[in-house]
Amino acid sequence: MIVTDINKDIIGTDREVHAEGGQWTSRRMLLKSDGMGFAFNETIIKAGTKTHIHYQNHLEAVYCVAGNGKIEDLKTGITHDIYDGVMYALNNHDEHYLYGGTEDMRLICVFNPPLTGREHHDENGVYPLIED
Structure with a gap:
């Protein structure tokens, strides 16, 4: 059984990753090394920010x-509002912009294949697929 306290076990450790530009903080609660077959993160998107993302190697489901x-x-130019209770899934490796609104957004994210914890967005918004 895995029991994790985000305040005691994640924040301030190497499982808390920050965007270079300060747009987001990802708190990686389950990683590949945990053996669950998926990764589970809490991500904080800062208000008023814009992030280009294109997960070519991962599928992601996100719940606000x-x-x-x-x-x-x-691809389509369609924009969707995100707020408490909205889920979106990047089931087609959808290239997108994620915008922080008028207040910080707290998201719960699941990745498949699971993240190792060492991923960072490259210049195209992609997380590399890290096999080890």
Whole structure:
């Protein structure tokens, strides 16, 4: 059984990752090394920010539990509001912009394949697929 306290076990450790530009903080609660077959993160998107993301190697489901923002599908140009209770899934490796709204947005994220914890977005918004 895995029991994790985000305040005691994640924040301030190497499992808390920050965007270079300060747009987000990812708190990686379950990683590949935990053996669950998926990764589970809490991500805070800062208000008023814009992040380009294109997970070519991962599928992601995201559930908003606080705050607000928007997601823009770059293929279709369609923008969706995100707020407490909204889930979106990047089931087609959808390239998108994620916008922080008027307040920080708190997201619960699941990745498949699981993250190792060492991933950072590259210049194209992609997380590399790390096998080890």
